[in-house]
Amino acid sequence: MILVDTALKQRAAEGRPIRVGMIGAGFMGRGVANQIINYTEGMELVAVSNRRLEGAVRAYAEAGVDETATVSDAAGVSDAVRRGVPAVTEDPFALVDAEGIDVLCDVTGAVEFGARVTLAAFAAGKHMVTMNAELDGTVGPLLKVLAEQAGVIFSGVDGDQPGVEVNLFRFVTQLGLTPLVMGNIKGLQDPYRNPTTQEGFAKQWGQDPAMVTSFADGTKVSFEQAIVANATGMTVAKRGMGGADHRGHVDELTTAYDVEELKKLGGVVDYVVGAKPGPGVFCLATVEDPKQRHMLNLYKLGEGPLYSFYTPYHLCHFEVPTSLARAVLFGDAPIVAAGAPQVEVVATAKVDLKAGQVLDGLGEYHTYGEAEAADVTARERLLPMGVAEGCTLVRDVPKDATLTYDDVIVPEGRLIDDLRRRQAEHFGA
Numbered sequence: 001m002i003l004v005d006t007a008l009k010q011r012a013a014e015g016r017p018i019r020v021g022m023i024g025a026g027f028m029g030r031g032v033a034n035q036i037i038n039y040t041e042g043m044e045l046v047a048v049s050n051r052r053l054e055g056a057v058r059a060y061a062e063a064g065v066d067e068t069a070t071v072s073d074a075a076g077v078s079d080a081v082r083r084g085v086p087a088v089t090e091d092p093f094a095l096v097d098a099e100g101i102d103v104l105c106d107v108t109g110a111v112e113f114g115a116r117v118t119l120a121a122f123a124a125g126k127h128m129v130t131m132n133a134e135l136d137g138t139v140g141p142l143l144k145v146l147a148e149q150a151g152v153i154f155s156g157v158d159g160d161q162p163g164v165e166v167n168l169f170r171f172v173t174q175l176g177l178t179p180l181v182m183g184n185i186k187g188l189q190d191p192y193r194n195p196t197t198q199e200g201f202a203k204q205w206g207q208d209p210a211m212v213t214s215f216a217d218g219t220k221v222s223f224e225q226a227i228v229a230n231a232t233g234m235t236v237a238k239r240g241m242g243g244a245d246h247r248g249h250v251d252e253l254t255t256a257y258d259v260e261e262l263k264k265l266g267g268v269v270d271y272v273v274g275a276k277p278g279p280g281v282f283c284l285a286t287v288e289d290p291k292q293r294h295m296l297n298l299y300k301l302g303e304g305p306l307y308s309f310y311t312p313y314h315l316c317h318f319e320v321p322t323s324l325a326r327a328v329l330f331g332d333a334p335i336v337a338a339g340a341p342q343v344e345v346v347a348t349a350k351v352d353l354k355a356g357q358v359l360d361g362l363g364e365y366h367t368y369g370e371a372e373a374a375d376v377t378a379r380e381r382l383l384p385m386g387v388a389e390g391c392t393l394v395r396d397v398p399k400d401a402t403l404t405y406d407d408v409i410v411p412e413g414r415l416i417d418d419l420r421r422r423q424a425e426h427f428g429a
Contacts, residue, residue: 008042024107031317138386155333159319214363277312
C-alpha cells in the first residue's frame with residue numbers, strides 16, 4: 001500500500017523503526033527475514049525463534065547477517081534488542097515476553113502451537129500478524145474477539161492470496177459495487193496427493209513436503225478461502241467449493257455463475273484451476289445503478305451484470321512487512337474475521353481409514369480439507385481439519401467421506417479444542 005512506504009520512511013528518519021519478532025524460520029520465514037532486513041526501510045527484524053536454533057541462525061545468515069545473540073529467555077531477547085544485536089532462540093515465548101518488540105509474526109502453520117503463542121502474545125499486549133491460515137481458519141473469529149479485548153491487532157497477511165483477495169474486496173466495495181464471488185486461482189488440484197508424490201517438487205524448491213502437499217490436495221486453498229469468507233461474510237455454494245477447471249482468462253467467469261443465486265447466498269468464495277492470470281485472485285461484482293453500469297461498460301468491463309476485477313499475482317513474503325506496518329502504524333488488519341464463522345474447513349478421508357488409526361497432520365496421508373458452510377459443519381458435527389491431527393478413529397471411514405466428531409476420540413488437554421468450544425459459545429453455534 002502506497003501510504004505505508006511513506007510512513008515507514010518517516011519512522012526510519014526518526015530513528016524509530018518497527019521492531020519485529022518472527023516465530024518460525026522455515027522456507028517462508030527465511031523469505032520474510034530477507035525482505036525485512038534488506039528491503040524494508042523503517043523496520044527491523046530484532047529476534048527470531050525456531051524449534052531448532054540453527055534454523056533461526058540460518059534465516060539471518062541467508063539475509064547477510066552473521067552476528068546474532070543466542071538467548072534462552074525473554075530477558076536475553078530484551079538485552080539483545082537494547083544492544084542492537086539480533087536475537088535467536090528456540091523459545092517462542094521469549095519473544096512474546098520480551099521488551100522492545102512491537103509486533104510478532106507467526107510463520108509456522110502449526111495449529112496447536114500457533115494458538116498457544118497467539119494467546120500469549122495477546123496477554124503480553126503484542127500484535128500478532130499471522131501467516132498461519134490453518135489456525136485462522138479454525139478459530140480466527142474467536143481470536144479476533146480476544147485480540148480486541150486485549151487491545152491488540154490479530155490479522156492475516158497481505159501478499160498471500162487471502163490478503164490480496166480482501167484488498168480487492170475492499171477496493172471494489174469502495175467503488176460502490178457489491179462483490180459476489182471472491183476467487184483464488186490454482187495451478188493444480190488433486191485431493192489424493194501426499195508427501196511421497198510431492199517429495200521431488202518440495203526438494204526442488206527447498207520446501208516441506210507436507211506443506212507442498214497441502215497446496216496440491218486442496219487443504220490450503222480451503223483454509224485460505226475460509227478466512228476470506230469469514231472476513232467478508234460470504235459462504236460456499238457447496239462443500240468443497242466449485243473448483244472449476246478453467247483454462248481461459250478470469251474475465252470469462254462473469255458468465256459462469258447464476259447472479260440471482262449468488263445474491264441469495266450473500267456471495268461465495270471459490271477457486272478455479274488453470275485460469276489466467278495465475279496465480280492471482282479475482283473478484284466478480286455487481287452494481288444496480290444503471291449510470292454506473294454504463295460507465296463500467298465505457299471503461300471496458302462489459303455490460304454486466306457481473307464485472308471482473310483481479311490481481312494477477314500474489315507475492316507472499318514480499319508483502320508481509322506491509323502487513324506488519326499496517327497493524328503497528330494504522331491499527332489496520334489486512335484480513336481478519338468480521339464476526340461469526342461463515343465457512344469451516346472439514347476433514348475428508350484421503351484413503352480408506354481404519355478404526356484405531358491416529359490421524360496424521362495437514363498435507364500428509366490420511367485426510368484433505370474441504371470448505372463447508374459453518375452452519376452445516378455445526379449441524380452435522382463435522383470434524384474440523386484444524387483439530388483432526390492426533391484424533392483416534394473409533395470406526396472405519398471410507399475414502400472421500402467427511403469425518404465427524406462421532407468417528408473419533410479427540411485427544412485430551414488440547415488448547416485448540418477449548419478454543420473451538422469457546423468460539424461456539426461466543427457466537428451461539
